[in-house]
Amino acid sequence: MLKNNIGVGSSNKWSRVCDTCQSAACIVYCLTDSVYLCSLCDAKFHAPNCVASWHERVWVCEICERAPAAFLCKADAATLCSSCDAHIHSSNPQASCHHRVPILPIIGSLLGQDHDIIGNIIVLN
Numbered sequence: 869m870l871k872n873n874i875g876v877g878s879s880n881k882w883s884r885v886c887d888t889c890q891s892a893a894c895i896v897y898c899l900t901d902s903v904y905l906c907s908l909c910d911a912k913f914h915a916p917n918c919v920a921s922w923h924e925r926v927w928v929c930e931i932c933e934r935a936p937a938a939f940l941c942k943a944d945a946a947t948l949c950s951s952c953d954a955h956i957h958s959s960n961p962q963a964s965c966h967h968r969v970p971i972l973p974i975i976g977s978l979l980g981q982d983h984d985i986i987g988n989i990i991v992l993n
């Protein structure tokens with residue numbers, strides 16, 4: 869059930885690189901384009917004045933940096949994909965009590981947004 873390829877602490881823990889420039893770690897996944905993008909490429913492709921700025925994007929999991937995040941753990945202040953969420957929050961009884969909320973897609977420019985704002989977006993819902 870749990871995937872064992874999370875790789876935390878192993879020697880081959882590489883962040884997924886940006887699909888476009890392949891020279892920076894990706895930070896978001898565009899659901900519309902099905903691509904992982906670094907902040908620079910995201911700003912380029914989803915510039916506020918272009919139609920693509922309405923593409924829905926999600927943050928990349930902070931733990932494995934390889935999959936789109938599905939949950940925000942408020943206790944850890946971390947964005948987690950479903951497999952990391954399952955892995956981390958099944959590891960001990962305390963962690964399993966953490967309150968997680970589903971991550972909503974980011975729409976619009978990422979400029980001025982960072983992980984701290986995710987909580988606000990979810991509250992506004």
Ligand SMILES: [Zn+2]
Nearest residue numbers: 886889906909
């Ligand atoms: Zn890039």
Ligand SMILES: [Zn+2]
Nearest residue numbers: 898900901923
């Ligand atoms: Zn896009």
Ligand SMILES: [Zn+2]
Nearest residue numbers: 929932949952
């Ligand atoms: Zn993950």
Ligand SMILES: [Zn+2]
Nearest residue numbers: 941943944966
């Ligand atoms: Zn947690």
